[in-house]
Amino acid sequence: MTAAERFLSLSARDLRFEVEELYANYIGCLDEERFEEWPGFFTEPCLYRIIPRENFERGLPLSLWLCENQGYLQDRVTGIRKTLVYGPRMLRRMVSAIRILGWKDGELEVRANYTSYETLTDEPTRVFNVGQYRDKIVVEGDRLKFREKLCVYDSLLVPNSLIFPL
Amino acid sequence: MTAAERFLSLSARDLRFEVEELYANYIGCLDEERFEEWPGFFTEPCLYRIIPRENFERGLPLSLWLCENQGYLQDRVTGIRKTLVYGPRMLRRMVSAIRILGWKDGELEVRANYTSYETLTDEPTRVFNVGQYRDKIVVEGDRLKFREKLCVYDSLLVPNSLIFPL
Amino acid sequence: MTAAERFLSLSARDLRFEVEELYANYIGCLDEERFEEWPGFFTEPCLYRIIPRENFERGLPLSLWLCENQGYLQDRVTGIRKTLVYGPRMLRRMVSAIRILGWKDGELEVRANYTSYETLTDEPTRVFNVGQYRDKIVVEGDRLKFREKLCVYDSLLVPNSLIFPL
Numbered sequence: 126m127t128a129a130e131r132f133l134s135l136s137a138r139d140l141r142f143e144v145e146e147l148y149a150n151y152i153g154c155l156d157e158e159r160f161e162e163w164p165g166f167f168t169e170p171c172l173y174r175i176i177p178r179e180n181f182e183r184g185l186p187l188s189l190w191l192c193e194n195q196g197y198l199q200d201r202v203t204g205i206r207k208t209l210v211y212g213p214r215m216l217r218r219m220v221s222a223i224r225i226l227g228w229k230d231g232e233l234e235v236r237a238n239y240t241s242y243e244t245l246t247d248e249p250t251r252v253f254n255v256g257q258y259r260d261k262i263v264v265e266g267d268r269l270k271f272r273e274k275l276c277v278y279d280s281l282l283v284p285n286s287l288i289f290p291l
Numbered sequence: 292m293t294a295a296e297r298f299l300s301l302s303a304r305d306l307r308f309e310v311e312e313l314y315a316n317y318i319g320c321l322d323e324e325r326f327e328e329w330p331g332f333f334t335e336p337c338l339y340r341i342i343p344r345e346n347f348e349r350g351l352p353l354s355l356w357l358c359e360n361q362g363y364l365q366d367r368v369t370g371i372r373k374t375l376v377y378g379p380r381m382l383r384r385m386v387s388a389i390r391i392l393g394w395k396d397g398e399l400e401v402r403a404n405y406t407s408y409e410t411l412t413d414e415p416t417r418v419f420n421v422g423q424y425r426d427k428i429v430v431e432g433d434r435l436k437f438r439e440k441l442c443v444y445d446s447l448l449v450p451n452s453l454i455f456p457l
Numbered sequence: 458m459t460a461a462e463r464f465l466s467l468s469a470r471d472l473r474f475e476v477e478e479l480y481a482n483y484i485g486c487l488d489e490e491r492f493e494e495w496p497g498f499f500t501e502p503c504l505y506r507i508i509p510r511e512n513f514e515r516g517l518p519l520s521l522w523l524c525e526n527q528g529y530l531q532d533r534v535t536g537i538r539k540t541l542v543y544g545p546r547m548l549r550r551m552v553s554a555i556r557i558l559g560w561k562d563g564e565l566e567v568r569a570n571y572t573s574y575e576t577l578t579d580e581p582t583r584v585f586n587v588g589q590y591r592d593k594i595v596v597e598g599d600r601l602k603f604r605e606k607l608c609v610y611d612s613l614l615v616p617n618s619l620i621f622p623l
Contacts, residue, residue: 138308142470152554156570156589178381215510215611217587219553219570221385222318238322238385240408242572242587244611250587255383255408255416257322279381279410304474344547387551388484404488404549406574421549421574421582423488445547445576 128267133228144225144235147262147269152218155290160205163290164198168265172273173198175291178256181277189287201290211288216253217242218291232272233262239276241291243284254278254291294433299394310391310401313428313435318384321456326371329456330364334431338439339364341457344422347443355453367456377454382419383408384457398438399428405442407457409450420444420457460599465560476557476567479594479601484550487622492537495622496530500597504605505530507623510588513609521610521619533622543620548585549574550623564604565594571608573623575616586610586623 126134135143147166154162167173175190192198218241226234236259243253256278263272276291292300301309313332320328333339341356358364384407392400402425409419422444429438442457458466467475479498486494499505507522524530550573558566568591575585588610595604608623 137312138305139470141308141311142473145473146469149554149556152570153556153568156554217570217572217589217611219385219387219551219572221387221551221553222315222322224315224319236319238318238383240383240385240406240572242584242611244587247613249614249616250584250612252408252416252418252584255410257383279383279408280416281413282415284415303478304471307474307477385551385553387553388481388488390481390485402485404484404551406549406551406572418574418582418584421576423549445549445574446582447579448581450581 129231129264132233132264132269133231137225140225140233141223143269144223144233144262148220148223148237152220156216156218158289160202160289163202164195166271167195167198167274168263168270168272170194171198171271172275173271173290174274175276175278175287177281178277178279179281181275189283190290205288209288211286213246214285214288215244216289217244217250220258231263233269235260235262239291245285251284254283254287255280256291295397295430298399298430298435299397303391306391306399307389309435310389310399310428314386314389314403318386322382322384324455326368326455329368330361332437333361333364333440334429334436334438336360337364337437338441339437339456340440341442341444341453343447344443344445345447347441355449356456371454375454377452379412380451380454381410382455383410383416386424397429399435401426401428405457411451417450420449420453421446422457461563461596464565464596464601465563469557472557472565473555475601476555476565476594480552480555480569484552488548488550490621492534492621495534496527498603499527499530499606500595500602500604502526503530503603504607505603505622506606507608507610507619509613510609510611511613513607521615522622537620541620543618545578546617546620547576548621549576549582552590563595565601567592567594571623577617583616586615586619587612588623 173192174188176188223237240255241253244250259275261273339358340354342354389403406421407419408416410416425441427439505524506520508520555569572587573585574582576582591607593605
């Protein structure tokens with residue numbers, strides 16, 4: 126049995142376990158600022174978009190971030206580590222209400238709510254960006270990866286600026 | 292074996308899975324504003340109350356919302372869709388620390404923490420309403436439904452007004 | 458088979474269930490202000506620290522709270538119930554992205570994100586303290602307990618003051 130067949134044959138309960146682990150590891154990677162590992166959560170090619178809900182619901186294409194392959198993702202990491210100029214900050218992410226909509230043509234569709242909290246030096250923590258993950262997950266090697274990850278956020282306003290991924 | 296017997300015989304682990312799915316679906320329904328599906332999460336009759344913690348702990352009856360059957364729930368949906376006048380807003384809900392207190396006379400008692408975040412047009416997302424779900428769940432047909440759902444919220448103040456369910 | 462052997466032999470999935478229950482019960486205990494039960498979540502001796510991320514990452518020892526055994530924990534409870542003077546407040550805690558890093562010498566290392574929300578009388582709920590749990594868990598009797606619990610929080614600023622545990 127291949128890894129893909131094994132995942133496809135999992136019960137709903139066991140699949141939820143695998144998906145919860147994926148999200149926990151994804152958030153752990155970002156919150157601990159191990160950004161170099163972040164592209165490894167995605168397939169090649171992939172689609173990673175951060176888009177305001179208003180644009181998403183109207184079918185407008187404008188995204189705040191758009192990465193279509195590993196190169197784009199790597200570019201973001203390079204930005205964070207080397208080229209971008211920004212004040213020190215920490216992001217803390219939470220995920221909840223994970224819903225597994227099921228497999229379709231080898232892709233697992235998942236939705237979940239996320240919140241994130243930003244802390245700038247000498248400032249109190251504040252709500253940063255809140256929205257919905259709309260993800261398509263596939264089996265690659267022996268693990269789950271994001272073929273598509275949309276972060277559809279509720280507020281048009283992004284306080285300060287978006288430096289780290291969501 | 293009836294559906295009720297099947298749920299009653301589930302292990303603690305499998306029951307947690309079912310309850311987590313219920314909460315994820317409940318929140319997904321509300322956050323995606325599929326309000327017409329919301330009453331379907333409740334039995335007939337039912338009890339849905341949104342009540343400040345202070346009133347709840349003192350045994351005071353005053354609730355912000357009180358719905359005692361499907362008609363009341365439907366009425367809320369009609370309000371949202373047709374009769375209420377309110378500015379556009381989005382709510383994002385999170386649930387955590389779900390605790391399953393056990394079956395008693397065919398009712399499953401569950402407590403969980405919830406937070407919700409409101410986004411008004413052209414405003415940043417803010418903490419909206421935070422509290423505890425105190426729920427009684429029963430098996431109806433082949434699924435779990437809320438016979439009783441209390442949203443006991445921490446702050447007496449509700450910023451803006453409460454239009455959508457929690 | 459001893460309780461410890463049973464826990465050590467659990468599958469990753471079943472262990473996640475046990476750990477999720479532990480965190481839910483821990484948070485339920487604190488949010489419902491059953492503080493007398495709180496020390497029971499820890500071994501004797503133990504280590505409970507609340508420390509800003511900046512200090513933690515630089516290896517600086519200064520903690521906001523430091524409890525090294527049951528006596529220290531009890532002392533906190535006595536403070537809350539009897540000796541401290543503070544205005545009425547409620548804390549609501551959420552946990553997410555629980556990651557189980559595995560057993561090592563009979564200790565289970567776990568990381569998770571937490572957020573907490575404070576509500577003062579006649580004020581709206583606000584973000585209070587946000588950070589990461591870095592925990593070491595052992596089997597004692599037939600249950601999991603914290604031998605070490607670090608609450609590493611993101612903001613140097615603690616609004617108001619920290620009266621209740623995290």
